[in-house]
Amino acid sequence: MNSSSIILGAPQWVLPACVLGGLALAVLAWSYLRTPGARSVRLTAALLKAVGVTALAACLAEPLVSGTRPRPGANLFVVLADNSRSLSVRPAGASESRGQTARALLEEDSPWQTRLAQDFELRRYLFDARLRPVDDFAELSLDGDSSALAGSLKMIARRYHQRPLAGVLLMTDGNATDLSGVQLEADDLPPIYPVIVGGQEVDRDVTVDQVAVSQTNFEAAPVTVQAQIRATGYPGHSLVVELRDEKDHTVERKVEKYPADGRPLSVRFQVRPEESGVRFYRVKAWAEMDGEPADPQADVTDESAVEDDRSRPEATLANNAHQITVDRGGGPFRVLYVSGRPNWEFKFLRRSLEEDDEIELTGLIRIAKREPKFDFRGHQGETTNPLFRGFDNEQDETAEQYDQPVLMRVGKVEPEELRGGFPKAADQLFGYHALILDDVEAEYFTPDQMALLQKYVSRRGGGLLMLGGQESFVEGKYRRTPLEELLPVYLEGRTEGGAHEQYKIVLSREGWIQPWVRLRSTEAEEESRLQTMPAFGSVNRVQTIKPGASVLAFVEDERRNQQPALVAQRFGKGRTAALLIGDLWRWGMRRELDQPRDLEKSWRQTIRWLVADVPGRIDFSAQRDEEAPGMPIRLAVRARDAEFEALDNAKAAITVTTPAGVTLQLDAQPSAEEPGLYETTYVPREQGAYRAKVIVTGPDGSEVGTRQAGWVAQPAAEEFRDLGINRALLETIAKQTGGEVVDADDLDRLVASLPNRKVAVTEPWTYPLWHQPWVFLVAIGCLIAEWGLRRLKGLP
Numbered sequence: 001m002n003s004s005s006i007i008l009g010a011p012q013w014v015l016p017a018c019v020l021g022g023l024a025l026a027v028l029a030w031s032y033l034r035t036p037g038a039r040s041v042r043l044t045a046a047l048l049k050a051v052g053v054t055a056l057a058a059c060l061a062e063p064l065v066s067g068t069r070p071r072p073g074a075n076l077f078v079v080l081a082d083n084s085r086s087l088s089v090r091p092a093g094a095s096e097s098r099g100q101t102a103r104a105l106l107e108e109d110s111p112w113q114t115r116l117a118q119d120f121e122l123r124r125y126l127f128d129a130r131l132r133p134v135d136d137f138a139e140l141s142l143d144g145d146s147s148a149l150a151g152s153l154k155m156i157a158r159r160y161h162q163r164p165l166a167g168v169l170l171m172t173d174g175n176a177t178d179l180s181g182v183q184l185e186a187d188d189l190p191p192i193y194p195v196i197v198g199g200q201e202v203d204r205d206v207t208v209d210q211v212a213v214s215q216t217n218f219e220a221a222p223v224t225v226q227a228q229i230r231a232t233g234y235p236g237h238s239l240v241v242e243l244r245d246e247k248d249h250t251v252e253r254k255v256e257k258y259p260a261d262g263r264p265l266s267v268r269f270q271v272r273p274e275e276s277g278v279r280f281y282r283v284k285a286w287a288e289m290d291g292e293p294a295d296p297q298a299d300v301t302d303e304s305a306v307e308d309d310r311s312r313p314e315a316t317l318a319n320n321a322h323q324i325t326v327d328r329g330g331g332p333f334r335v336l337y338v339s340g341r342p343n344w345e346f347k348f349l350r351r352s353l354e355e356d357d358e359i360e361l362t363g364l365i366r367i368a369k370r371e372p373k374f375d376f377r378g379h380q381g382e383t384t385n386p387l388f389r390g391f392d393n394e395q396d397e398t399a400e401q402y403d404q405p406v407l408m409r410v411g412k413v414e415p416e417e418l419r420g421g422f423p424k425a426a427d428q429l430f431g432y433h434a435l436i437l438d439d440v441e442a443e444y445f446t447p448d449q450m451a452l453l454q455k456y457v458s459r460r461g462g463g464l465l466m467l468g469g470q471e472s473f474v475e476g477k478y479r480r481t482p483l484e485e486l487l488p489v490y491l492e493g494r495t496e497g498g499a500h501e502q503y504k505i506v507l508s509r510e511g512w513i514q515p516w517v518r519l520r521s522t523e524a525e526e527e528s529r530l531q532t533m534p535a536f537g538s539v540n541r542v543q544t545i546k547p548g549a550s551v552l553a554f555v556e557d558e559r560r561n562q563q564p565a566l567v568a569q570r571f572g573k574g575r576t577a578a579l580l581i582g583d584l585w586r587w588g589m590r591r592e593l594d595q596p597r598d599l600e601k602s603w604r605q606t607i608r609w610l611v612a613d614v615p616g617r618i619d620f621s622a623q624r625d626e627e628a629p630g631m632p633i634r635l636a637v638r639a640r641d642a643e644f645e646a647l648d649n650a651k652a653a654i655t656v657t658t659p660a661g662v663t664l665q666l667d668a669q670p671s672a673e674e675p676g677l678y679e680t681t682y683v684p685r686e687q688g689a690y691r692a693k694v695i696v697t698g699p700d701g702s703e704v705g706t707r708q709a710g711w712v713a714q715p716a717a718e719e720f721r722d723l724g725i726n727r728a729l730l731e732t733i734a735k736q737t738g739g740e741v742v743d744a745d746d747l748d749r750l751v752a753s754l755p756n757r758k759v760a761v762t763e764p765w766t767y768p769l770w771h772q773p774w775v776f777l778v779a780i781g782c783l784i785a786e787w788g789l790r791r792l793k794g795l796p
Contacts (some may be wrong), residue, residue, distance in 0.1 A: 010062040021057035025050055045789045052782030055775060066766045070119050070759045075166040077120035077754070078156055078190075079113070081106060081137055082172035083128045084144040086719050089315045091199030098198030099142040102171050105197070105744060106137035112751045119755045120166055127152035129631070129715070145687075145715035148631060149176035153733075157188040166759045167191040167739065173198070174726030177718045178631055191739040191757070194730035195747060202315040202723045204233030204287075208322040209264055209721065211283050215326060223326050225269040227283045231258050232723075238288040243269040246280050246689070255288060276328045278710035280689040284321040319720035323689065323712040331358040333433040333611040338422060339365045340440035340471055344585035349436075350411070352603035359607055362432075363410035364418050366440070422449055427642035429453075430460045433611040439469025441476040442483065450482040457486055458572025460644045463610035468540040468582040475540070486576050488549035488569035489542040502535040503555035503581075505565060511552035516609040517566070519598055529598065534589075538582030539563065555581065574614070577606075617644070620694045620707035625681065632681040633711055637668050639676050639696045639704055646676025649699040654680065659688025659713075668694070684713040 008014065028049055035042055087099035106113075116122060124134050128144020131152040149172060156168060167190050174194065207230045214224040229239055239258050243251045252269050259265060273279045314320075335353075339346055342365055353359045409418050422445065423429035429452055445453070456462045464486055466472055478484050479491040507530070511517045520526040539555050541563060549569035554562040568577040588599040619638040624631050635654055639647040652668035668678035684690060689712050696704040727741070734741045742750045 005066055006063055008061045008063055010060070013060040013062070017057045017060040020060075021054060024053045024057070028053070041789065045786045048782045048786040048789070052779040052786070055779035055782070059775065059779075062768070062771075064766045064768055070166070070755050072119055073121050075120050075164045075759045076123055076160060077116060077166050078123045078125060078160075078168045079106075079116075079137075080125045080127060080152065080156070080168055080170050080172075081140055082144075082147060082149075083126040083140055083142060084147040084175075084719055085142060085318075085716070086147065086173055086175050086723065087197075088142045089202060089720070089723050092201045092203045094199050097142075098173055099140070101197050101744065103137070103140055105195075105747065106140065106171065108136045108138075112747050115748075116169075116751050116754070125152070125156070131155050144719075146177040146631070146719055147172070147175055148178045149174075150178045151631070153189055153192070157190070160190075161188065164759065165190045166757075167193055167754065170194045170730075170733075171197060172730075173724075174728075174730045175719070175722050176726070176729065177715065179729065189737045192733050192737045193739045193750060194734055194741050196725060196727065196730070196741065196743050198725070200724050200727075202232060205315045205319070205723055206231045206234070206239065206285050206287055207319040207721060207723070208283050208285050208717070211322045211324050213324050213326060215328075222270040222272050223328075225271065225281065225283065225324065227267045227269070227285075227322070228264040229258075229267060229285045230264050231287065234258055234287050236260065239265060239285055240288050241265075241267045241283065241285045243271060244282045244284060248282075251281070273326060273328050276331070278691055278708045279326045279328060280323060280710065280712065281326060282321050282323045286320055315723055316720050318716040319723075322717050323714050325689070325710045325712055327708070327710065332360050333358055333614070334360045334362065334431060335434045335436065335607060335611065336429075336432040337361060337363045337365075337436045337438065338440055338444075339363070339438045340444060340469070341365070342367060343439060343469065344588075345438055345467060345469075346410075348585055348588040348599055349603050352600035353607065355600070356604050356607075359604075359611075361411050362413055362418070363408070364422065365408045365410060366405050366444075367408055368406035423452070424449060426452060426455065426460075426644075429456050430462070430642065430644055432462065433614040434463035434465065434607065436465045436467065437472070438467040439471050441471040442478045442481050445483070447482075454482050454486060457574035457576060461573035461613070461615045463574055463614060464571075464576040465606070465610055466576075466578050467584070468538070468578075468580040470582065472582075473540040473542065473578070473580070486571055487578055488546050488567040488576055489564065489578050489580075490544050490546060492543040501537050501557065503537070503539055503557055503565075504535055505530060505533055505581075506554050506556050506562070508551050508554060510550045511566070514552055514609075516605040517552050519601055519605075533598075534586050536581050536583050536586055539565065540580040540582060542567075542578075542580065575610070577610070579606075615640075615644075616705065616707075617641075617647075618694070618696050618705040618707045620692070620709045622690075622692060622709040622711045624711070632683040633690075635666070635668060635680050635682060635692060635694075635709070637678040637694050637696065637707075639678065641698075641704075646674075647696075647698065647704065648675055650676075650678070650704065651697045652678040652694055653697070654692055654694045656682055657691040658684075659686050659690065684711075687713055687715060 028046060081102060087102060088097050090097045113122070124137060126132055126134050126137070126139060127148060129146045129148055131148070153168070153170075156165075170192055172194065208227060209230045210228040212226045214226070225243060227241065229241060231237075231239060235258075237258060238255050240253065240255050242253045245251055251271050254267055254269075256265060256267065267283075267285075269283075271281070337346060337349065346363055346365065350361055350363070353361045405421070407418075407421055424446075429435075435453070435456065442450075453464070457464050466487060469476075472478075473487075473489075474491045478487070484491050507517060507526075512523070512526075518526050520529055536555065545551060545564060545567050546569060549567050551564045551567050553564075553566040555565040556562050563580075564578075565580050566577065567580070568575065584599075587602075617640045619636075621636050623634050623636070625634040637652040637654070639650050639652065641647045648670070654666040654668055656664045656666060658664070664682075666680050666682065668680045671677035671679050682692075690710060692709045692711075693706060694709075695706050698704050731741050733739070740750065
């Protein structure tokens with residue numbers, strides 16, 4: 001508020017005025033003390049005369065009222081109107097839409113605009129997907145596909161930075177498509193004054209509010225789609241919700257009753273895409289009583305509504321469907337299994353992963369140590385190990401010699417892959433997404449290989465799982481080695497178990513909430529499964545787990561003593577786990593024909609968890625940039641070399657395919673903020689699904705890799721997501737900027753109060769208080785009243 005104060009125009013008359021006034025009041029008091037009559041009458045008469053004398057004495061000092069006010073035309077004021085389609089919806093019980101009400105308020109000859117223009121220089125803007133200035137609001141067409149409220153306010157703040165902007169009068173319903181919550185960075189914003197136009201609710205509407213997609217990087221794993229449906233005006237009715245593919249074929253259909261308490265209806269779908277790569281699905285909902293809408297993307301507003309209430313009763317159909325993106329890329333994932341001896345575990349692991357097309361398992365199994373306890377007896381002059389006699393390379397210099405361990409490579413292996421045993425260089429090891437160590441001692445690895453394993457997990461982001469064999473953990477002498485730092489347990493204790501020991505598996509609290517640890521969908525079924533599992537006889541004992549690690553399962557002996565069986569933790573960019581049971585193969589040996597193949601399923605889930613978040617050499621993402629005008633799609637490519645260091649001087653060529661099938665070529669430019677990052681932006685002009693493919697070429701011209709990404713442009717669904725007025729957002733914006741939320745009926749009051757609020761450019765003003773007629777009227781009126789009272793009461 002602009003403050004005012006009283007100053008004196010003739011301060012030299014203050015002392016004479018005080019002296020004269022004091023003498024007059026003293027004589028007045030002495031006179032009435034000597035006057036006979038009632039005390040109340042004398043006191044009233046004396047008071048009236050004192051007021052008149054004081055007013056006349058004060059006029060000698062020429063009192064003035066002084067203050068500041070906005071300099072007319074020097075301060076700017078913005079009137080910002082929402083031009084999006086959501087204002088064309090008619091509220092319940094209203095004869096016109098919010099947009100029509102706003103048009104009437106924004107007419108050029110409206111009194112509040114005339115009053116506002118007297119004190120401020122008006123700037124008028126419309127906003128939908130972008131902000132644009134207008135001369136008047138006759139251009140308010142209400143045809144915008146989105147409401148970039150946050151971006152428009154920020155653009156106004158930047159445009160009028162360090163200029164005398166007094167405020168922004170905002171006319172909108174508050175449904176911003178570029179804000180996910182009610183938070184807005186308001187540091188540089190002027191006071192915002194949102195104006196509430198129209199009613200809150202609509203008569204009838206079904207909205208696909210939120211759709212969440214939960215998926216993994218595996219082809220065989222189902223994609224879970226969780227949708228929330230909101231309905232207005234359909235109490236007690238059933239809603240039809242469908243999941244449809246790109247060809248508009250119904251994948252799954254559900255009919256459910258809408259909750260009577262008005263809570264959103266939650267619907268869950270599961271789908272397994274038949275093809276890899278980027279796929280698109282659509283969740284569509286409508287009220288069962290009304291049948292299926294002819295065009296789910298059509299908009300039904302007050303200007304195009306039909307009279308048949310049963311055929312098209314909803315306020316709009318643009319929010320009845322929501323499209324989602326499912327990215328099934330990322331594979332295949334390579335897993336390296338290293339074992340110190342042939343065992344049953346690899347047999348069941350290999351059998352389990354044969355059913356998973358996304359996992360490529362490679363085994364490196366030692367069948368004889370470097371210094372065997374027996375002598376090989378070969379042919380005279382034979383230098384190679386006779387265990388490999390008959391193989392193609394028996395005379396090759398790469399064949400194992402007498403003083404070398406005998407290794408077998410099993411699975412999908414390139415000709416030169418793992419020829420020298422366990423990888424010794426980063427470019428050899430980092431090609432695998434996960435590593436499993438089973439029954440192999442620490443001496444198997446050189447110090448350089450152990451350091452390489454640390455980098456593999458922490459920098460490359462690979463997964464490491466150690467199984468509990470005879471030469472694992474403590475028995476494998478991993479204590480105080482670099483590999484102990486990777487493990488989630490402290491290596492103290494020894495392997496326990498034997499012919500008379502029996503251990504049963506029980507899940508911990510953390511294990512119950514991990515989907516990859518459980519094998520059944522309900523708690524009762526999982527408890528029953530655990531009870532029927534076979535007992536195990538060999539467990540690697542550890543005393544404590546490391547900080548940050550989680551125990552997902554315990555083993556329990558006959559005395560109900562528990563010790564960790566499955567422990568996991570994050571380590572750098574990767575993750576590590578310790579499976580401390582040494583004879584897990586017993587589970588597979590007891591499989592019966594009428595029981596599910598639980599061991600195979602458990603192995604697949606464990607390996608999927610192990611490689612789920614392992615990065616590849618190419619990462620490609622498409623995200624909407626809500627900070628930029630028009631909300632373009634930010635395409636980001638992260639490229640890494642064979643050692644997973646940032647790859648500079650590469651070329652990232654992106655091909656974008658629009659919903660109409662048109663292809664566009666874009667070149668991502670290197671980022672100045674992050675090495676190995678290449679970025680570009682794309683503004684979608686059509687509604688629908690977009691695909692993008694990037695091909696990264698290294699500095700030497702070789703292809704590093706390709707990845708796909710996708711996104712959906714559905715401005716109509718986002719614009720009509722909420723048909724009510726988002727008063728919470730508007731109140732938050734007003735509070736953060738020092739403004740005020742007003743109803744349309746209070747617009748005149750707000751405009752009248754704006755000159756009295758804080759502005760940048762002001763001018764001083766003075767008001768001669770002593771020169772006003774009412775001052776003399778007060779003085780003369782008091783003197784006349786005193787004289788009349790004396791005559792009325794008969795005082796001398």
